[in-house]
Every structure is written in C-alpha cells, then in structure tokens.
Amino acid sequence: MSEKWSLHIEVQRQKGKEQPHFDRFDLEISPEATVLDAVEMIWAFKDRSLCFGHACHHSTCGACGMRVNGVEKLTCITLISEVTQNGGTLRLQPLRNLPVISDLVVDLTPLYHRMAEVKHPSVHPVEENEGVASQQIAQAGKSNNPYTRLADCIECGLCISVCPAAMTSPAYIGPAVLAGAQLAVVMDEHVCAIVDTQNGVWRCHSAYECSEVCPSHVQPAQRIMQLRRHLLSQRIRRFFGLQSLHQRKQ
Amino acid sequence: MNRIFQKPGNAIQWFDPRGRQLGYLAFILNRITGMGLALYLLLHLIMLGKLAQGPQAYNSFIETVHHPVFIFGELLVIFAALIHGLNGLRIILTSFGIGVEKHKPLFTVLMIAALVSGVYFAARMIAR
Numbered sequence: 051m052s053e054k055w056s057l058h059i060e061v062q063r064q065k066g067k068e069q070p071h072f073d074r075f076d077l078e079i080s081p082e083a084t085v086l087d088a089v090e091m092i093w094a095f096k097d098r099s100l101c102f103g104h105a106c107h108h109s110t111c112g113a114c115g116m117r118v119n120g121v122e123k124l125t126c127i128t129l130i131s132e133v134t135q136n137g138g139t140l141r142l143q144p145l146r147n148l149p150v151i152s153d154l155v156v157d158l159t160p161l162y163h164r165m166a167e168v169k170h171p172s173v174h175p176v177e178e179n180e181g182v183a184s185q186q187i188a189q190a191g192k193s194n195n196p197y198t199r200l201a202d203c204i205e206c207g208l209c210i211s212v213c214p215a216a217m218t219s220p221a222y223i224g225p226a227v228l229a230g231a232q233l234a235v236v237m238d239e240h241v242c243a244i245v246d247t248q249n250g251v252w253r254c255h256s257a258y259e260c261s262e263v264c265p266s267h268v269q270p271a272q273r274i275m276q277l278r279r280h281l282l283s284q285r286i287r288r289f290f291g292l293q294s295l296h297q298r299k300q
Numbered sequence: 301m302n303r304i305f306q307k308p309g310n311a312i313q314w315f316d317p318r319g320r321q322l323g324y325l326a327f328i329l330n331r332i333t334g335m336g337l338a339l340y341l342l343l344h345l346i347m348l349g350k351l352a353q354g355p356q357a358y359n360s361f362i363e364t365v366h367h368p369v370f371i372f373g374e375l376l377v378i379f380a381a382l383i384h385g386l387n388g389l390r391i392i393l394t395s396f397g398i399g400v401e402k403h404k405p406l407f408t409v410l411m412i413a414a415l416v417s418g419v420y421f422a423a424r425m426i427a428r
Contacts, residue, residue: 121319146313214314214327256391258323258403271323272400279397 054078055136059088061100062143063153070150072141073097081131085123086114088130089142089154101152109265112206116154117143122208124265145211147220158207164223165205168241170230173198202266203230209260209270221249225260225270232273232280246281322404326387333384340377371425378421382414 057077064070075092086104093100103113107126114125118133119141134140148156176197209225210216216224223245231245245251251274260270315328347365350358364370390410394400 119319120316214324217314255327256323256394256403257327259320259327262321262323275394275397275400278395282396 052080052082055081055130055134055138057088057130057134057137058139059092060139060141061089061092061154062141063100064144064150065099065152079130081129081136083130085116085118085125085128085130085133085140085142088140089116089125100154102154110204112204115145115206115208115211117141117145117211122212122263124206124208127265145207147210147213147216148207156207158205161205161207161210161224161226164227165203165230168223168227168231168244169234169238170201170203170227171233172201174201174233175199201230201233202268204266206265208263208265209268212259212263214257214259215253215255219249219253222253223250225254225274226268228254228277229268229270229273232277242281242284245277246284251277251281322407326390326407329383330387330391333380333387336376336380337384340380375418375422375425379414379418382417383411386410386414 055078057079059075059077060072061075062070063073075096077088077091077096079088079091084107086107089100089102090104093102102116104126105111105113107114109124109127112124116123116125118125118128119139120143121133122145123133125142130140142154144150144154145156148158148160151157176199203226205226207226209229213222213225216222228245228251231241234241254271254274256271256275258271261268261272264270314331317325317328320328347361350361387407387410390399390403390406393406394403399406
C-alpha cells in the first residue's frame with residue numbers, strides 16, 4: 051500500500067465581489083501525487099463549489115497555474131513532496147496581477163489578446179542549438195524550407211503573477227507577451243511600436259523571476275533583454291540616419 | 301472544512317523574498333536602498349538649509365552629527381550607495397544584452413565588491 055501524507059490545505063476563496071478568505075481542508079494524499087490531484091480531491095470529496103482551472107494534466111495547456119505556498123507553480127507537474135512535508139500545510143492562491151474570476155481561476159483574456167497583438171508566432175524556425183543536427187538545419191535553411199517547431203510558451207500566466215512590474219501597473223504588457231514579441235520582432239516593425247513603450251519593454255525591472263517560474267523554459271527575462279538590445283540598436287541606427295534592420299530585410 | 305478569516309496581504313508583496321531567487325532579491329535590495337538614498341537626500345537638503353540660518357546654527361548642527369548614531373547612519377548611506385550603484389550597473393549591462401545569461405554571478409561579484417568597498421570606507425571612518 052502506498053504511503054499517505056496528512057496535509058492541511060488552505061485554499062483562497064473568492065466568489066463574486068466578496069472579500070478573499072482561506073478555507074482549510076485536511077487531506078490524506080500520496081506524496082507522489084501532484085498539487086492538482088490534491089485540488090481535485092478537495093473538489094471531489096470536500097467541496098464541489100471549488101473553482102479551479104485544469105485540462106491536460108501534463109503541462110501543455112497552462113490552465114492550472116496557481117501560487118503554491120506563495121510561489122507560482124504549474125500544479126499538474128508539481129509533486130506534493132516538492133512543496134511540503136508530512137503533516138505540513140499547503141497554501142493555494144490564484145495567480146496575482148490578473149482579475150480573479152472565482153476561487154483559483156483568473157482571467158487570462160488580456161494575455162491572450164496581447165499575444166495576438168504582438169503576433170506571437172505559434173511556430174518558429176529551429177535554431178542551431180536546439181537539438182537537431184546543425185548541418186541538417188543549415189541545409190534546410192539554404193533550401194528556403196527551414197525546420198520549424200512549436201513555440202514554448204503555454205500562456206499559463208505564471209510570469210505575469212510573479213512580475214513586480216506587473217504588480218505596479220496593469221497596463222504593463224508583461225513578460226510572456228514581450229517574450230512572444232521577441233520572436234516576432236525581427237520580422238515586424240508594427241510589433242516594435244507596441245513593445246517600444248513605457249508599458250512595454252522599458253517597464254521591466256530586471257528581477258528575472260519570470261524566467262525562474264516559467265514551466266516551459268521560455269526565459270522571458272532574457273528575451274526582454276534581447277528585445278531591449280534590438281530596440282536600442284534600431285534607435286541608434288535611426289539617430290545616425292542608417293537603414294533599420296527591417297528595411298534591410300525588405 | 302474550517303474557514304480562516306484572513307485577508308491575503310498585497311502591499312508587502314513587493315518586498316516578500318520567500319520562495320524567490322537571486323534576481324528578485326536584487327530587485328528588493330535596489331528598492332530598499334533606493335528609498336533609503338531618497339530619504340538621505342531629503343535629510344541632506346534639510347541640513348544644507350541650516351546654512352541659511354547662519355554659521356552658528358550650521359556649526360551646532362555639525363556638532364550633533366558627530367554622534368556615533370549619525371556616523372552609523374552615514375555608513376548605511378555609503379553601503380546603500382555602493383549596493384544601489386553597482387546593482388544598477390548590472391541592470392544597465394544586462395539591459396544592453398551584456399551578461400544576461402550570467403546575471404546571477406554578476407550580481408554576486410558586484411555585491412562582494414560593494415561589501416569590500418563598504419568595509420574599507422567603514423574602517424577609514426572609524427580610524428578617523
């Protein structure tokens with residue numbers, strides 16, 4: 051028989067306009083279960099009114115992002131044993147900096163809209179260091195038919211929740227969108243106009259925490275810095291009356 | 301099920317280091333030192349305002365700031381300036397795309413430099 055841990059799980063609840071509060075549930079669960087399993091058990095056996103997002107259970111859909119003991123996690127891939135101990139407490143809260151729809155569910159619509167606005171590509175060319183033999187990639191590139199791959203970002207919103215800049219201004223377009231723009235920016239000047247603003251790439255405060263919590267290793271912070279470098283070089287080129295990189299490509 | 305009437309905090313969240321990594325700690329440190337330096341600037345301007353009240357008022361104020369508490373405060377200002385300045389240098393470099401992948405070791409090295417320089421200044425001040 052598998053080992054069971056006794057846990058106290060505190061879940062932040064909020065329905066409609068009521069004040070947020072925590073409900074506490076006691077649960078017996080395997081340490082090898084995921085946090086999402088625990089939430090589903092609470093829903094199944096303790097409280098059917100609990101709202102939470104979930105779909106794929108294997109870190110592809112990005113629906114089950116929550117704060118687990120204050121840290122942003124994709125709960126379908128976070129084991130109980132990674133975040134607490136036998137007899138311990140798990141505190142589950144919805145993501146920050148996004149409107150709460152109900153309990154643990156937040157509204158990610160602004161993220162989806164902004165991703166579309168910056169033309170975040172769902173596929174992009176494979177780079178030479180991405181696991182496929184570089185010779186093959188080079189040959190594919192020459193034949194004008196480069197290998198493509200699905201973009202890493204699963205639009206889970208963890209990076210927005212952890213970002214201190216997103217905490218200060220809801221107008222900030224956020225790490226995921228800027229990382230998405232970084233993939234598109236070399237192709238499109240329109241995207242530059244969106245991200246080269248006070249609420250775009252220049253609001254980032256270089257905390258790098260978005261890269262730490264990203265479950266897909268998108269490295270939004272590093273992409274934001276690359277984007278800054280790109281935009282700065284564009285500005286310098288414009289200042290000296292040189293052709294922009296976009297114009298040169300056309 | 302037990303209901304806990306506890307309002308989740310929000311104002312303090314900017315400065316909550318629990319579960320965060322080095323980059324976020326650098327962010328917190330920059331905010332704290334920045335606010336400290338802004339406060340010092342205000343006090344400094346008030347002190348300079350004493351000049352307008354004549355040499356006697358200024359000299360008596362200078363006598364007061366020789367108290368060890370004020371010297372400790374000056375040391376804090378030096379440490380804050382070193383931490384804020386060197387951390388700012390890291391942000392400038394990474395914002396130009398330099399050392400982005402190495403931002404953590406860069407922060408560690410710069411903070412060691414801040415500590416060493418701060419201790420040097422402290423030793424000189426105490427020896428005075």
